[in-house]
Amino acid sequence: MDIKQRTQMYTSLSSFARKCIFGILSVATLPNHIAFIMDGNRRYSKQHNLVDGEGHKVGYSSLMSMLRYCYELGVKYVTVYAFSIENFKRSPEEVQSLMDLMEEKIEGLIKEESLVNQYGVRVYFIGNLKLLNKSVRLAAARAMDATAKNSKAVLLICIAYTSTDEILHSVEESCEEKWDEIKVLNDKKHEKDIISVLDIERHMYMAVAPDPDIIIRTSGETRLSNFLLWQSSNCLLCSPSVLWPEIGFRHLVQAILGFQYNLYYLNKQKQT
Amino acid sequence: MRYNINDLLSSILAFELFLRSGYGCGRGFSEDILQDIDGKICGQNDNIVFILLWHVIHLIVRVIYLAQEVLRAIESYLVTNGFVTTYQPLNLNRVKYLGIVIDSDEARQISEVIQLLDWLSAIGVKKVCLYDREGVLKKSKEVLVERFSSAKLSNEDSKIDPIFTKTQMQFEFVSISDGKEAVAKAANLLFNKYYLDGDTEKPFFTEADLSNALKTLGVVEPDPDLLFIYGPARCHLGFPAWRIRYTEIVHMGPLKHKKYGLILKAIHKYTKVKQNYGS
Numbered sequence: 042m043d044i045k046q047r048t049q050m051y052t053s054l055s056s057f058a059r060k061c062i063f064g065i066l067s068v069a070t071l072p073n074h075i076a077f078i079m080d081g082n083r084r085y086s087k088q089h090n091l092v093d094g095e096g097h098k099v100g101y102s103s104l105m106s107m108l109r110y111c112y113e114l115g116v117k118y119v120t121v122y123a124f125s126i127e128n129f130k131r132s133p134e135e136v137q138s139l140m141d142l143m144e145e146k147i148e149g150l151i152k153e154e155s156l157v158n159q160y161g162v163r164v165y166f167i168g169n170l171k172l173l174n175k176s177v178r179l180a181a182a183r184a185m186d187a188t189a190k191n192s193k194a195v196l197l198i199c200i201a202y203t204s205t206d207e208i209l210h211s212v213e214e215s216c217e218e219k220w221d222e223i224k225v226l227n228d229k230k231h232e233k234d235i236i237s238v239l240d241i242e243r244h245m246y247m248a249v250a251p252d253p254d255i256i257i258r259t260s261g262e263t264r265l266s267n268f269l270l271w272q273s274s275n276c277l278l279c280s281p282s283v284l285w286p287e288i289g290f291r292h293l294v295q296a297i298l299g300f301q302y303n304l305y306y307l308n309k310q311k312q313t
Numbered sequence: 314m315r316y317n318i319n320d321l322l323s324s325i326l327a328f329e330l331f332l333r334s335g336y337g338c339g340r341g342f343s344e345d346i347l348q349d350i351d352g353k354i355c356g357q358n359d360n361i362v363f364i365l366l367w368h369v370i371h372l373i374v375r376v377i378y379l380a381q382e383v384l385r386a387i388e389s390y391l392v393t394n395g396f397v398t399t400y401q402p403l404n405l406n407r408v409k410y411l412g413i414v415i416d417s418d419e420a421r422q423i424s425e426v427i428q429l430l431d432w433l434s435a436i437g438v439k440k441v442c443l444y445d446r447e448g449v450l451k452k453s454k455e456v457l458v459e460r461f462s463s464a465k466l467s468n469e470d471s472k473i474d475p476i477f478t479k480t481q482m483q484f485e486f487v488s489i490s491d492g493k494e495a496v497a498k499a500a501n502l503l504f505n506k507y508y509l510d511g512d513t514e515k516p517f518f519t520e521a522d523l524s525n526a527l528k529t530l531g532v533v534e535p536d537p538d539l540l541f542i543y544g545p546a547r548c549h550l551g552f553p554a555w556r557i558r559y560t561e562i563v564h565m566g567p568l569k570h571k572k573y574g575l576i577l578k579a580i581h582k583y584t585k586v587k588q589n590y591g592s
Contacts, residue, residue: 067358068367127591204554205520212500213518220508236500238493263561266591270554271493278547278562298374303546310550313417313446 062294063114069301072254074118075111075293076276078268079104081260081284088284094138099286101146105156110293112160112194118250120197122268126172126206140177143200147180151187161193167246168202169210197250204270207246212236214244247272254307255296259285275310277303318361325368329375382566385575392574400574400581403436407584410440412537412560414552416544417447419568423456429543430461430482432573436580440483442537446550448488458484485534492553499526527555536560539583541576543568559588 079100086096104121111119123143129136150157150164157164166181173181181200215236242248252272256265261282265273279296281288300307358364391397411433420426426443433441443450443457450457461482503526507516536556540563542549547564549557563579565571 064358064360065363065366065370068364125591130590130592203558205523205558208496208554209518209520209523212496212503212523215500216504216508216518217515219504234498234501236497236504238497241493241497241500262586263563264559264588265557265562267558270557273549274492274551276548278549278564298370302371302374302378303548306545307548310446310548 076120076253078258085286163191172201203267211244389572389574412442412540420445420449444487
């Protein structure tokens, strides 16, 4: 057997093994929405003596694998923390290389044979997109348009995002909306607390998806770093110590087993 | 063949019930446990073989968690009694503000909460933010403040080394209404200030504006550096979102299984953490 045949056999065997494990996991309720904080690309680069920026490319292929596993399992919503507003503080060269990588990968998403079209995934770009340079912003808009008709699953890519910025933006939009309503009615007499929690939640960037069930942050870091703080009230937080480029199928299975283990408790919390 | 599989499934379920009620994993009563198992098995796959395998896997998971709990108990014993000194001396200066999230059902056991606070006081933690979803701890505010505000405290019921003097502690009590609802109230404050009473130009809000509005509503304390979660799962249960941007979140297990040695370990681990804050 030559190398190509061996690789093919290995891929089919892994695929079959995955299907069996997914079959077992789907006996119980599966998470509807999983979020990933992709931490550890630079550490991976350093550890493996790679050129700066290579870690992010390896991280990208880890992302594609994890998305494939999630959509095969039937998880409808997946959110990834691609770029934080705080990351703009990095060196201009690193920020530019990240932006270039993102633009290249976003263009890749629109292609016919890409993973998003294979699994019928609708893509949203979540964050303060005005902070991005024009070409990335346009690429993101094109990707959102191109996948708008897909309805089997959803991918939310958080780019130029922080939770505090999202909450602030939502407050601004709620104020604008209420102001327009008052102007139309031409009526300054109104309730004292005109803006409610529901108004704010409606204007969140993440309002297109339900709250996440699991947030997985790699590299063993235990903080959320301004990611989905508002939406994670009843969410299981996982912190495997593996670096993002090294994350694999078993880490996803571990997180889902943890979710199923705590399902009764988490559901009870959602109802209060 | 099917008869044998059903038998096997029943024995596995019975063993699971025994493990859970025996250990009392926070679920307590049998009806609760059965509801838990029932509630989970409503997924897409109803093949008996897969159901059996699922139970086997979850049984293995449960045994692994139990084994981990035993190891943690041993580790805590070794740390508490001085056999392991890696976590001392503790650099408490880095922990300026400690947050504690307690599951509301567990928070009703006020004696457990008092014991936890006794331990923290003995370690030297001065400022603590106590959170539980339903506000159970808020109701016990007077009891707790009175107990820990006096500088002279007796050590007679403490198993901690008596040379540790307990420090005076300051508390903040937080519940779910201080989270999303507080942000909505702050939004109303900003709306009234900038839209109704202000000029006709569209205002430009900054995060500082929202922080100040929250301060006006009483959110004056800083963000917690470290958050301990006492409950069955690692979940912050609705702790105010605006305040946990860069907070390290550590799951300590159920309150009734709290361990002194593991508190020392968690604080020590936190003092070694290096945050980049995005850069």
